Amino acid sequence: MSAEPSTESETGRSEISTVTSSPGDSPDLRPRAANGRFVRATGATPPAPDGLPADRFLDREISWLQFNERVLQMAADPDMPLLERARFLAIFTSNLDEFFMVRVAGLKRRIATGIAVRSASGLEPREVLEQISKVSHDLTAAHARIFEESVRPALVEEGISIITWSEVDDAEQARVSEIFTHEIFPVLTPLAVDPAHPFPYISGLSLNLAVVLINPKTGKEHFARIKVPPSLPRFLAVRPAQASVTAELFEARFLALEEVIAAHLDQLFPGMEVHEHYTFRVTRNEDLEVEEDDNENLLTALERELTRRRFGPPVRLEVEEGMDDHVMELLTRELAVHEDEVYRLPAPLDLRGLNTIADIDRSDLHFAPFVARTNAELAPTESAKPRDILAKISRQDVLLHHPYDSFSTSVQAFVEQAAADPKVLAIKQTLYRTSGDSPIVDALIDAAEAGKQVLAVVEIKARFDEQANIEWARKLEHAGVHVVYGIVGLKTHCKLSLVVRQEAEGVRRYCHIGTGNYNPKTARLYEDLGLLTADPEVGEDLTRLFNQLSGLAPRSKFKRLLVAPRSLRPGLVERVEREAERARAGEEGYVGIKVNSMVDEELIDALYRASQAGAHVDVWVRGICALRPGVEGLSENIRVHSVLGRFLEHSRIFVFGTDEHREAWIGSADMMHRNLDRRVEALVRMRDPRHVDELFELMAKGMSGDYAHWSLRGDGRWTRQHRGEEELLPDVQAQLIAMYAKRRRKARR
CATH class of the missing domain: 3.30.870.10 (Endonuclease Chain A)
Structure with a gap:
């Protein structure tokens, strides 16, 4: 691959040149056979009755990797603000982690159990796995090079350095050593591997140090593993950012946590000689398989499965590129990892930590400031007093577009006003993902404590949010909210809120239907739409749908919903x-x-x-x-x-x-x-x-x-x-x- 992260062709398109075979294109990810020819989807999906060709579908897994390559192109783009480029590098890492934990792990599980079938694109399961491995290796190598040869030097030019221990000056070393002694050392747990200590369990996505030690008395070699504590900052500020009116005077220096630990290994293994040390990281199968039946408490089943998740089999091993062969052999043997599942990369591994760098307060290196404003139809007109949202939508529908329209002054205010309104009789709400300190959850609790009928349809199987969802589902239950977990065998992913209000002319229903989760934090980052309406047909539809989710109404028909x-x-x-x-x-x-x-x-x-x-x-x-x-x-x-x-x-x-x-x-x-x-x-x-x-x-x-x-x-x-x-x-x-x-x-x- 080219060292240059991106170039401009005559057409003005951007490319990452080693992965791309023609100007402006993303990697040529079309499946190839051993002879180099493109694999056609012969027999993948039978020709449709009206004669549509068999090779009409692209492979979904390869298409996902192409999406993450587009994220990488954003990081490679010199026209992007520099700290946003760093953030896109972190996003790439997080995306790929989830892809391996779920998609690759699921595919391997289906192959192992013999239930994997040819994909709609025409590839056999093992062919898909081979393509994933090839493309993932190319993309991770490009990702590392873009960081090392483009983003990192550009950060240095702006006074932001990610340094190694050899670059730490004497004053900084003294300060970092003090931090190590008082804040890092007490957290560390070195684990030796010998006949009395079997190879330790390596948790998924944890960053680790593999340490080779020599006993000076016997000359015998020993192996130990140290887990880099995830509770501590990924990058330690050895010189905190100095605010300055000019970028030329700005300086911030960061040191990877594993570098700090490696520099103090003699304190962890007194009396031993530290011969070698390398970083490595394991990705495990973390997809959930919960068997549901009508007689089993889903919450209990999920809590049990979350415990099992931590011990899923490895699906990827990332190692520091200079790792010695005998250490590599030990890791692959003990972790039962195949050669194709090993990714040799330059340090530092796990660039999710670049989010810390991306959060540096340098407005000139970020997107232009943006603050969401109240939707024009909900904004107060004559005073600073918030507009009565229920009164507004009783007269007309309101279409919301987040994050351009503020979530807090629209959807959140809708639920909060309903919770505080003495004329509101009931609130029904779906919750798929939300934050732990969500004002939506707080409003539902307030409504229940005020004597309103409150129903929360909680999807506790929302991937990677299961534990958090269990915790606040319990919190809702303790406050008197009716919490249900939807329909057996189906995840509840719809975004619905229904408010029932007693008015002079009778009961009226107010509704919100959205495309995104009821999460105030992600609503500032995700582009989503929502409809606030008091249309009777929508109210009737939502009533029927909530009855279907909480009770028995399998034959419900809807007027304005699909x-x-x-x-x-x-x-x-x-x-x-x-x-x-x-x-x-x-x-x-x-x-x-x-x-x-x-x-x-x-x-x-x-x-x-x-x-x-x-x-x-x-x-x-x-x-x-x-x-x-x-x-x-x-x-x-x-x-x-x-x-x-x-x-x-x-x-x-x-x-x-x-x-x-x-x-x-x-x-x-x-x-x-x-x-x-x-x-x-x-x-x-x-x-x-x-x-x-x-x-x-x-x-x-x-x-x-x-x-x-x-x-x-x-x-x-x-x-x-x-x-x-x-x-x-x-x-x-x-x-x-x-x-x-x-x-x-x-x-x-």
Whole structure:
């Protein structure tokens, strides 16, 4: 791979040159056979009855790795603010960790148990695993080089240094040694390996030191392992940041925690000679398998499974690149790791710690400051007193767009006002992921303690948030909230809130349906949509859906909702086919979909048929896309774009038709089997023409070539387009920040 993290081609596209075979493209991740030819999906998925080709699907795992490569391109981009580049390097690491813990681990488990099947892309399970290994090795090597040869030197130029122990001066050494003695040493637990001490268990994602010791009296070699404490800062500030009015005078120096420990190994092993030491890190299978049945308490089953998770088998071993062969042999033997699962990388390992560096207070090295403001329709007009949200939405629907619209002054205020309102009789709420100190949870507790009927449908199986969800589910139960865990066999992923209020004319229902979690922290970072409405049909739909989640109502029918697993996929396919029929009749057919992932074969096939009929199809996807756009005879009329930026694109939008036939939906579902078949998801249809217009306009922005984006080709390659002929293309998120600010200023006049 080239040492340069990115270059600019004549077309103005960015590339990471060793992984990319043509200017601006992401890595050529198409599966190859041993002879180097591209693997076709012969026999992968039987040809559809209407003659769609067998090789019409891209591989989902490779597509996910391409998504993380787009994250890496953001880190490599010299036009990005420097500390944001550091953060993208940390995000890449976190993303890949989760991919191995879940996707790779799950695939290996299915292979081991003999239940793995050929993927829709046509690859056998072991072929997929081989492709994952090859691409992951390439990407992790590129990631390390971008840090070492681009981002790290650029940080040094700005006075921010990540140093080694050899670069620590005498005064700093004295200070660091004192910190080690009083704060680090008491936490460490060195573990020897000998006949009396078997090889220790290495926890998943822990950073460790492998230490080779020599007994000076006997000359015998010994091995020991030290876990780098995750409770301590990943990078120690040996010289805290000195604030300065000029960047030239700014200085901050950081030392990796493992460097501090390695420099003081003589204190951990007195009387022994430290011969060698290396860092390593293990990734384990941390996906959950909880067997549910009607007679078992799901909470108890999950708590038991969380204990088992810590002891999942290793799926990846990262080691310092200079590790001696005999130490490597010991680790691979004791951990039962195959050679292909070993990743040799330059120190420091585990660059998730770069988030610490990215948090440095240097506004000139970050994105321009942004503060979410109250939605223009909810903002107070004549005084500083907050607007009565229930009164506002009793008159009209309000479409929210986070983080541009503040979550705290809209959704959070909606629940808090309902909890404090003496006329509110009941609040029903789904909770998938939220923060431990969530004001939403506090508001539900306040409402229950005030005597209101409060129902919380808690999804305690939300991956990696299970333990936290169990804790605050218990907290809700103790406060008198009715806590239920949804339907056996299905995760509850929909984002719903229902408020029942007694009014003069009778009981009225107020609702919120969103695309993102009820989490005030992520709402500042994730792009999401939400609808606040008092429409009676939506209120009736949510009442039926909550009854289905908490009781027995398996045959509920809905008026303005599409609900998985029963009606969501059929409802979307029906609308896609309707646009295809319009195109066949000579009218203009249009489908626009914005999701995190596009994998579902049935929906993709419907989109192919719509394209063949002449309808235009736009897909705006953040991550995985198994659809092949622009293929002659199959998908000439389909475009696929991806946008990455300061906010995580997270909303799901579905728009159909043109002119008087237009309709728009938002909701919680991605186009994946798990969402459409194994989760409770909900989409709501927009009624207000203004909101329909707004969603069509948002879709048009994401698909416009006037803004920076990646576009997907039919051969599975992503091409970055972020430069015009003479200058950078504008960022769609920056444009939306400006647009919403202008809208609020106009509303105040």
